[in-house]
Amino acid sequence: MNIPLAVPNLSGREGEYLQQCIESSFVSTAGPFVGEFANRIADVSGTASAVVTCSGTVALQMALEGLGVGTNDLVIAPSLTFIATANAIVHSGAKPWLFDVSEDDWTLDLDLIADELERNTGPAERGRRHFESSACVRVIMPVMTLGASVDLDRYVELARIYDLHIVVDAAAAIGGTDYQGRPLGASGVDAVCYSFNGNKTITSGGGGAVASADDDLIQKVSHLISTGRVGENYDHDIVAYNFRMTNLEAAVGLAQFEQLDVFLGRKLAIAASYAELASGFEALAPFPHPPKGKSVFWFSGVQYLGSDIDEVDRFIASMRTSGIDVRPFWKPIHQQIPYSDALRTPMPVTDRLWRRIIPLPCSTGITDNELNFTLEAVARFWGGNG
Numbered sequence: 001m002n003i004p005l006a007v008p009n010l011s012g013r014e015g016e017y018l019q020q021c022i023e024s025s026f027v028s029t030a031g032p033f034v035g036e037f038a039n040r041i042a043d044v045s046g047t048a049s050a051v052v053t054c055s056g057t058v059a060l061q062m063a064l065e066g067l068g069v070g071t072n073d074l075v076i077a078p079s080l081t082f083i084a085t086a087n088a089i090v091h092s093g094a095k096p097w098l099f100d101v102s103e104d105d106w107t108l109d110l111d112l113i114a115d116e117l118e119r120n121t122g123p124a125e126r127g128r129r130h131f132e133s134s135a136c137v138r139v140i141m142p143v144m145t146l147g148a149s150v151d152l153d154r155y156v157e158l159a160r161i162y163d164l165h166i167v168v169d170a171a172a173a174i175g176g177t178d179y180q181g182r183p184l185g186a187s188g189v190d191a192v193c194y195s196f197n198g199n200k201t202i203t204s205g206g207g208g209a210v211a212s213a214d215d216d217l218i219q220k221v222s223h224l225i226s227t228g229r230v231g232e233n234y235d236h237d238i239v240a241y242n243f244r245m246t247n248l249e250a251a252v253g254l255a256q257f258e259q260l261d262v263f264l265g266r267k268l269a270i271a272a273s274y275a276e277l278a279s280g281f282e283a284l285a286p287f288p289h290p291p292k293g294k295s296v297f298w299f300s301g302v303q304y305l306g307s308d309i310d311e312v313d314r315f316i317a318s319m320r321t322s323g324i325d326v327r328p329f330w331k332p333i334h335q336q337i338p339y340s341d342a343l344r345t346p347m348p349v350t351d352r353l354w355r356r357i358i359p360l361p362c363s364t365g366i367t368d369n370e371l372n373f374t375l376e377a378v379a380r381f382w383g384g385n386g
């Protein structure tokens, strides 16, 4: 057997739509699929509009720049995330202020944020002045870890109290809701950003999107990603980017979107299988699952509770020997070379947690046979060693 961790499921109309691109010669950034795909993303986000981009990283960067974030600004983000979250902040000109996560759901610890803002920042013209660095805190960027729902009402409340913006890194959370059950863009946050990279629940090959209820922000992002062009001719009013999505990518994305509910159903079933498995072994626990809202289980697997962390490496090696693709999870940002000097809170939860999180194969196209093979291999290892 050879069971990949997370690969695209191209069982829909991808080929048909790509063929239409070729036949119409709309293979670049003009073409009908771009707008159609953006509309679907806006619908599922509960916003009037959305802009599609060439990656999720760029979507985050553009949301920040669209909100006027730049040099001498700070963006609060979790350290337990994929490095793109932090990179997008730096690309915007700002710096990350890295926070520990909550044990309960592996997303930002909101009590810690409120406490740090209260103790280490004061009023500023915009946002909050961070005393020690004298930079301005402008944005909180919650990451919906593995697709977990978040309490966006609490974020919006913090943003109101401290004059901040909220940009949600929902890279892997398309189709989810907040704790209140609302689509992510309908909760009062400034922007929701998605990724359509090949390992996400739906893919456009590569791509991303910014959804926002703020039409002014959507206009700004749209202008920023398309060279700052004004009108039909070669007139440009800002130094901008070419970060657009092509019609080819949007064709794949739209075909994928048509199967979103099917894919989300499969992700949920896979997560339930691993949760049930984990509860049968003393050394393991299921991934946490927020009690409210709709989580979308982009990745699922087991977490290791034991004291011998080398056991995780032995488990990964054993799975790989059986042809099951298991790898270490995200190394936290504060442990990464480019961020070794980044401003941060103490990280007891993140440091303890990250090596214990073991994602297991969760492609939406995984067969029952492959899933059972994986479940049996996991049980065999922990049954013998756990």
Ligand SMILES: *Cc1c(COP(=O)(O)O)cnc(C)c1O
Pocket (backbone or CB within 6 Å): 055, 056, 057, 058, 081, 082, 084, 085, 143, 169, 171, 172, 194, 195, 196, 197, 207, 208
């Ligand atoms: C995938 C991902 C991104 C980046 O998206 P790309 O499309 O790969 O640029 C950002 N944040 C998180 C949490 C992700 O999982």
